[in-house]
Amino acid sequence: MSLLRPTCASLARRLCVVQPRVERASRSPILALIERHRSPRPQCRAFASTPRYRAKVIDPPQNPSIPPSPKRTVRIGRLPQGPVSDATIHSVFGRKLSPTEGNNVLRILHHRRTAGSLADYGVDNLGKPYAHVSRDTALKGLAWLREKYPIDEARAAEEWAEREANRIAYELWLADPETESKYKDPARAFREQLEKEEKERIQQEADDQKMGILHVGKSQFERNIEEKRKERLQEVTRAAEEKEKRERDMEAKLATGEWVRTPTGTQLMKPGETTYIDIFGREQVSRFKEEMAKYSKASHATDAQTLEGLLTRTTLAQRLYPMTAFVLVTVLLCYGFGHYYLPPSPSYRLFPDLSPTTATILGLVAANTVIALAWRIMPLWPFLSAWFTHVPAYPRAVQSILNVFSHQQFEHFLANMWMLGIVGPAACDLVGRGVFMGTYLSAGAVGTLVSLYWANLGRGSITSHSLGASAAIWGIAALYCLLTDQERLYLPFPKDAEVSYWPKTLFAVFVLIEVWSAIKKKQTNMDHASHFGGIFVGVCTAGYLRAQGWHEKKWGTMETGVQARAGTDANKMDVGAMVKEEIKEVKDALTKGGK
Template sequence: MSLLRPTCAALARRLCTSQPYIEHASRSSILALIQSHRTPRSQCRAFNTTPRYLAKVIDPPQNPTIPQHPKRTVRIGPLPDGRVDDGTIQRIFSRRLSPSDGNNVLRILHHRRTAGSLADYGVDNLGKHYTHVNRDLALKGLEWLREKYPIDEARAAQEWAEKEANRISYELWLADPETESKYKDPARAFKEQMEKEEQERQQQELDGRKIGILHVGKSQFERNIEEKRRERLEEITRIAEEKEQKEREMEEKLESGEWVRTPTGTQLMKPGQSTYVDVFGREQVSRRKEEQEKYSKASAATDAKTPEELLAQTTLIERIWPMSTFVLAVVLLSIGAAHYYTPPAPAYRLYPDLSPTTATIGALLALNCGLAIAWRFMPLWPLLTRYFMHVPGYPRAFQAIGNVFSHVQYEHLLANMMMLCLVGPVAHDLVGRGTFIGTYISAGAVGTLFSLYWANLGRGNIMAHSVGASAAIWGVAALFCLLTDQEKLKIPFFKDKEVAFWPKMLFVAFVLWEIQTALKKKMTTMDHASHFGGMFVGIGTAGYMRATGFHEKKLGLKEGDGMQARADVDAKTVDVGAMAKEGVKEVRESLTRGNK
C-alpha cells in the first residue's frame, strides 16, 4: 500500500507507530485507524528516530527548568577593622560563643549585609558548623554590626535582587536559547550566528555553478547588506563584552573594600571623592584632589618636611649669594633704563593711539592676570613654582622677579591691581616710563631679597612661599608720594568734591601702619620684609632724583602726553576718576580704529 500512494505510506507509518486507545477498544483496529487518519495529521517521525529525539524535536519544553550547576563558592572576607577582640565577643554573645566562632558569625552576617543577601537568608542557616547559634544570638551580632559599621542595607538588597534575577534569566536562556529574552547573551548569539553563516557561505561556494554568463548565488547588493549587518552585530558584541568586563572589574573592586559606588551607582569612587554632572548629563567622578596631590608633589622644590631638613640640604652662602648677585644686576640695569630710556616714535609703537601711561599700566595688568590664570592649570604648577614663587629655604635667582608678577589667589590679585590702578598712572605721569618701570622692577626684586635675608638671617619662616606685586607697588607709591607737589585730591563719584592732600604725611602713615602690623605677634600671611624692601627702593629713587634736581629737569612725560593732561586735570590736583575715564576712552578708541 505504501508503494501505491503517499497517503498509504503515511497510513502504514501510523500502523507501525500508533498505540491503540482505550476508548477505541470496542472498534476494529482498521476502523479506528481510518477515523484517526481523517483528523488533522500530526508530525510523524522516521522509523529510525529514537523516542529521546522525538521528545526534543516534536515536543519542546514550554517551561524549561534551570540547569543544575556546581554550587557557587562564596568568599567571605574579614571585617573592616579586622578581628574583634575576645572581650567584645563575650559581651556581644553573652559568653555563649567562643572568640573564634563569634568572629566567624560576625563575618558571615556582615557579608550578607554588604552583599544584600540578608533580605533573603536573614540571620538563620549560618552553616553546618554553626547550627548551635540560635536566632537570638545572631540578632545580637547583627545589632552590633549595624551600630559599628552602618551601611545602606536596602540598596545592597536591591542590587542583590537584580543580580539574582539576571542570573536566573541567563540560566533559563542557556536551557532554551531559542527563548527571546532581554537578558540574552548578544556575544554568544552573534558568534553562533557567524559560525552558521560561514558554514552556509562555504557550502554555497562548493555548490556554486555558472549558467552561461550568469552566476548562481547572492548578488553584490545582498553581500553588502550582509557585511553591514555583520559589522553592526560586531559593534553590539564589542559593547556588550566591554560592559560585562567593566561590571566584573567593579565587583572585584567592591569586594576589596577600597571602593564605593557613586550616588547613581554607575561608577566607583574612593571614599572622600566627590562627583559632578557634566554638560551631557552624565555623572563623573571628580579627581581634582588626586591631581592636586600629584602636581603638588611634582612641583615641590625639595622633599624636606621640616626646616632642619631643608637647611641641611644647602648652605647659607648657596641660598643667599645667587639671588644677591642677580638682584644687583637687575638694579643696575633698571638704573640704566631710567637714565637712558627714550620714548619710541608713534610709528614704532604697537598701539600708537594709547598714551604711554595707559599702555604701561595695561601691560602690567595683563601680565599679572595672565599668570594668575596660569595658576589654575595644574600641569603648569612645577614651572610656576620653580620660577614664579619665592621659596626662602630653596631659592632660585629668577624668583626675585618672577614672583613679583605672580598671584595665586584672586583676592590677592584684585587688591594689588586696584592699588596699581590708583597709584600707577599718577606716578607714571610724574616720572615717565623709564623711571617707573625701573622702580617697579627694582622694588620687587629688592623686596624679594629682603624677604630672603629675613628668613635666613632673621626670624622669618624658612619654608614660607611668597608671591605678589606688593613690594613693587610700595616702591612706586613711595616714589610718587615723595616727589609729587599736588595738594588736592578729588573724590571719585562726587562732583566738585575735593579734600586737602598731603602725600608725605600719607606715606608716613602707611609706613607706621606697616611697622605696627609687622610687630604684632599674631600670625599673618603678609610678607612685611618685602614691603620694607620695596619702600627702601622708592625712598632711595626719590631721594636721588631730588638731589639731582628732579623739578628742574622734569624727567616726566612731554607736555600733553600724560593721562592727567589729556583728561584736563589741574597739575595740583589728583583726579583718579578722570584718569580712569580717560584710560577707558583711549582703549575704546584704539579698538574701534583697529577694527576699522
C-alpha cells in the same frame, strides 16, 4: 476514572494536587524567594489498586534539594579612607569593642552596604568572631558609615536581589536542565546559532554531493548575504561579551567596598568624587582632584620629604649669594634706565595715541593678567612654580624679578592691580616712565632679597613661597607720597567733593600699620619682609631725586601726563578723572587702529 466520565477529571486533579504548606513569612524577601523555589513539587496520591491490576508504587522524594554548590568566598575590602583611628572607634562604639574589632565590624557593614546584602542580612550575623557584638552596637557603626560614606543603598539592594534571583534560577536549571532559564546570555545564544548554521551548511553540501546535483551549494549572492549576517552577529556577540566583562569587573570592584556607582549607574567612582555631564550628554567622573594632586606634587622644587633633607641640598652661601649678585646688577640697570631714559618719538611707538603713563600701566596690568591666567592651567604649574615663585629654601636668582608679576589667587591679583591703577598713573606722571619703571622693578627685586635673608637668617619661614607685586607697589607708593605736592583729593562721590590730605603723613600711617601687622599678627600669610624692602627702595629713590634737585629739573611729565590731559589742577589728585582719561585714550587708540 477520567477516562470513564468527564467529571472524574476534575476529581482526579483535586486528589492529585497537594495543597502547599502555609509557613510563616520570612523576614527577608530574598529568603522568601529561596523558600518558594525550594518548596516541594505537587505530588499525586497513590490510588488503591485491585489485586487483578496490582502494580509496584514508587514514592517520589518529598523534599527535592538543589545540588550543592561550591562555597563562595567573599572578599571584604578595606574602608575607602583606610583604617579608622582608635579615637573614632571609641567615639562610635564606646569601650565595647577594641580598635581592631571596631574596624573589622565597620568593614563588614560597609561591604554589605556596597554589595547590597544589607537589605538581606541586616546588621546581624557578623560572623563567629563577632557574635558578642549586639544589634545596637552594630547600628551605631552603620549610622556612622552612612554619615561618613553616603551611597545609594536602595540601588545596591536591588542589584543584590537581582543577582540572587539569577543565581537561584541557575541552580534550579542545573537541577533540571530541560526547563527554560533566564540566565542564558545573548552572546552564548548567538554563538550557538552560528555553530548550528555552520553544521547545517556542511551537512547540506555533503548531501548534495552524494545526490549528484550539478549546482552544489548556494549562489554567490546568498553566500554574500550570509557572510554579512555572520559578521553582524559576530559584532553583536563581541559587544555582548565586552559588556559582560565590564559588568564582571564592576562587580569585582564593588565587592571590595572601595568603589560605588555613579548616580546613573553606568560607571564606578570612589566615595567623595563628583560627576558631570559632557557635551554629548554622557556622564563622566570628574578627575579634578586627582589632576590637582598630580600637578601639585610635580610642582615641588625637590623630592625632599623633610626640612632637613631640603636644607642639605644647598648651603647657606649657595642660597644667598646668587640672588644677591643678581639683585645688585638689577638695581644698577634700573638706575641707568631711570637716569638716561628718553621718551621715544610717536613714530616708534606701538600705540602712539596712548600717553606714556597709560601705556606703562596697561603693560604692567597685562603682564600680571597673563601670569594670573596661566596659573589656572594645571599643566603649567611645575614651570610657574620653578620660575615665578620665590622659595627661600631653594631659590633661583631670576625669581627675584619674575615673582613680582605672578599671582595665584584672584583676590591677591585684584587687590594689587587696584592699588597699581590708583597710585601708578599719579606716580608715573610725577617722575616719568624711566624713574617709575626703575623704581618698580628694583623695589620688587630688593623686596624678594630681603625676604630671602629674613627667612634664612631671621625668623621667617624658609619653606613658604612668596609671589606678587606688593613690594613693587609699596616702592612706587613711597616714591609718590614723598615727592608729590598735591594736598587736595577729589572725591567722585558725593559730586564735586574735595578733602585735604597730607601724603607724607598718610605714608607714615601706612608704614606704622605695616609694622604693627608684622609684629602682632604673626600667623598672617603676608610677606612683610618684602614689603619693607620695597618701601626702602621707594624712600631711597625719593631721597636721591630730592638731593639731585628734582623739583627744579622737572624730570616728570606732569605737564603732558594723564592728569594734565584730564584737566585737573597740579595741587589736586583726581582719581576719577585719571581713570576716565585713560579709558578715553584706549577707546581712541582702538578706534584709530581699527580704521
